[in-house]
Amino acid sequence: MSVLDKLLPEFFIKVDRELCIKCGQCVKNCGFSALMQDKDKNVKPIHEKCVACQRCMYVCPTKAIQVINFPGTQKNNEYWKPEYIKNIKKQANSGGILLTAAGNDKPYPVIFDRLLLDACQVTNPSIDPLREPMEIISYLGEKPIDISIEFRDNKYVLKDKLKPNIKLNSPIIFAAMSYGAISLNAHKALAKAARECGILMNTGEGGLHRDLYEYSDNIIVQVASGRFGVSPEYLKRSAAIEIKVGQGAKPGIGGHLPGYKVDDEVSSTRMIPKGTDALSPAPHHDIYSIEDLAQLIASLKEATDYSKPVGVKIAAVHNIAAIASGVARADADYIVIDGFRGGTGAAPTMIRDHIGIPIELAIAAVDDRLRKEKIRNKVSIVAAGGIRHAADMAKALALGADFVTIGTVALIAMGCTLCQKCYTGNCSWGIATQRPDLVERLNPDEASKKLVNLIRGWSLELKEIMGALGINAIESLVGNRERLRALELSRETLDVLGVKPAGR
Numbered sequence: 001m002s003v004l005d006k007l008l009p010e011f012f013i014k015v016d017r018e019l020c021i022k023c024g025q026c027v028k029n030c031g032f033s034a035l036m037q038d039k040d041k042n043v044k045p046i047h048e049k050c051v052a053c054q055r056c057m058y059v060c061p062t063k064a065i066q067v068i069n070f071p072g073t074q075k076n077n078e079y080w081k082p083e084y085i086k087n088i089k090k091q092a093n094s095g096g097i098l099l100t101a102a103g104n105d106k107p108y109p110v111i112f113d114r115l116l117l118d119a120c121q122v123t124n125p126s127i128d129p130l131r132e133p134m135e136i137i138s139y140l141g142e143k144p145i146d147i148s149i150e151f152r153d154n155k156y157v158l159k160d161k162l163k164p165n166i167k168l169n170s171p172i173i174f175a176a177m178s179y180g181a182i183s184l185n186a187h188k189a190l191a192k193a194a195r196e197c198g199i200l201m202n203t204g205e206g207g208l209h210r211d212l213y214e215y216s217d218n219i220i221v222q223v224a225s226g227r228f229g230v231s232p233e234y235l236k237r238s239a240a241i242e243i244k245v246g247q248g249a250k251p252g253i254g255g256h257l258p259g260y261k262v263d264d265e266v267s268s269t270r271m272i273p274k275g276t277d278a279l280s281p282a283p284h285h286d287i288y289s290i291e292d293l294a295q296l297i298a299s300l301k302e303a304t305d306y307s308k309p310v311g312v313k314i315a316a317v318h319n320i321a322a323i324a325s326g327v328a329r330a331d332a333d334y335i336v337i338d339g340f341r342g343g344t345g346a347a348p349t350m351i352r353d354h355i356g357i358p359i360e361l362a363i364a365a366v367d368d369r370l371r372k373e374k375i376r377n378k379v380s381i382v383a384a385g386g387i388r389h390a391a392d393m394a395k396a397l398a399l400g401a402d403f404v405t406i407g408t409v410a411l412i413a414m415g416c417t418l419c420q421k422c423y424t425g426n427c428s429w430g431i432a433t434q435r436p437d438l439v440e441r442l443n444p445d446e447a448s449k450k451l452v453n454l455i456r457g458w459s460l461e462l463k464e465i466m467g468a469l470g471i472n473a474i475e476s477l478v479g480n481r482e483r484l485r486a487l488e489l490s491r492e493t494l495d496v497l498g499v500k501p502a503g504r
């Protein structure tokens with residue numbers, strides 16, 4: 001190997017010889033084989049292999065191990081960042097596309113952080129959620145503009161047949177993450193938590209494992225361009241169906257599950273041969289217009305007796321409002337809009353980091369357009385991609401979303417430390433892997449409890465925020481941009497958001 005082929009490690013593993021009791025836990029736990037023990041049981045790091053998944057630091061009983069950034073530095077250069085130099089060297093070695101995982105982590109301005117929520121004072125009293133009822137139950141699906149009732153058999157009955165809606169106890173949905181990209185134990189944890197919380201999880205594009213059939217009432221099944229795992233049975237075993245057109249982490253391109261993650265179970269669930277790369281095409285080969293999309297929506301509704309909502313997931317791109325209007329007119333019951341911070345198990349780095357637009361702008365633009373066109377009732381809007389906490393959720397709702405999805409947040413609750421190496425299949429936490437030795441580390445019951453706690457905490461916080469705003473029903477928060485003010489955002493951005501600057 002020439003010196004030109006060599007790359008400096010990104011991380012440095014420090015082992016404190018005084019504290020280390022040579023138990024070998026760190027060695028056993030590292031999914032990336034970055035640690036070994038010599039014949040005297042001394043821990044020997046292989047810095048080049050470390051991805052900072054931090055599993056060793058969590059399992060070490062004496063806190064004798066530390067992972068730090070590699071101490072070597074390059075001459076300070078604000079333009080040629082170390083990451084760019086490392087990537088150029090990597091590509092000069094491989095001649096391939098750079099891969100990454102999780103969400104866009106680049107320092108674009110975070111609009112959520114420049115939006116502030118309002119609070120009631122004196123003349124408009126706030127509401128105490130501990131003493132007053134606070135309604136956060138939300139319904140996914142088309143709402144009627146009006147309804148007619150008649151008095152029959154001594155009672156009032158609804159004359160209209162309403163479109164199918166799903167009742168969720170909180171406006172939160174676990175984001176689409178496919179079996180194959182994540183483990184079956186992770187899927188089970190999400191399904192179990194969704195049922196317990198009265199919300200939904202989403203299969204992503206990898207089909208539905210038979211072990212999850214019992215959770216059908218809390219599952220959205222995806223129909224993506226690869227059609228993996230799609231069958232009449234699959235469609236039936238769901239609360240809602242979602243056509244995945246795009247994803248915030250990689251708008252405009254298809255999906256790629258490497259063959260080494262396609263084991264027996266993934267292969268039978270996805271209905272593809274074992275060990276083959278699962279490549280979903282960039283477009284659906286039967287969708288080249290809104291009319292084509294309308295046909296697929298109609299077919300899925302027909303196939304399921306018009307009994308469940310059919311939604312469409314699209315990535316947030318420049319002309320998102322016009323696209324969303326078309327999707328609503330194509331008879332979708334809900335639209336998921338995935339912003340450029342949305343996560344992924346694998347994406348080309350250049351696509352993840354440089355394509356798409358922020359979810360805040362996309363939601364505001366879509367809500368605005370659908371209201372102007374008087375078709376806002378036709379769809380629920382679901383904001384996805386980069387929601388980090390309950391305040392982000394409240395801001396997304398105030399900008400016009402009916403629901404938010406959480407993917408990265410759910411993974412973190414299950415142990416993920418955002419090392420961004422999901423595509424390697426070596427996740428030390430048993431989440432983004434199919435290696436049996438790693439998968440068994442994630443206990444679905446324990447992980448599900450964490451998720452239930454998280455949803456409970458966020459729901460309580462949402463009620464607190466609504467109480468401060470003097471709002472006692474979620475419908476009064478959705479699209480209520482008067483309750484937002486902006487700090488240090490340009491006039492143009494304020495215009496798209498429909499939000500006033502702080503102080504006005």
Ligand code: SF4
Pocket residue numbers: 013026029030031032033034035049050051052053054055056057067428
């Ligand atoms: S890859 Fe993870 S477990 Fe292995 S040494 Fe690095 S931080 Fe520790």
Ligand code: SF4
Pocket residue numbers: 053101102411415416417418419420421422423426427428429431432
């Ligand atoms: S799921 Fe696992 S591999 Fe992916 S970012 Fe989280 S810790 Fe890393």
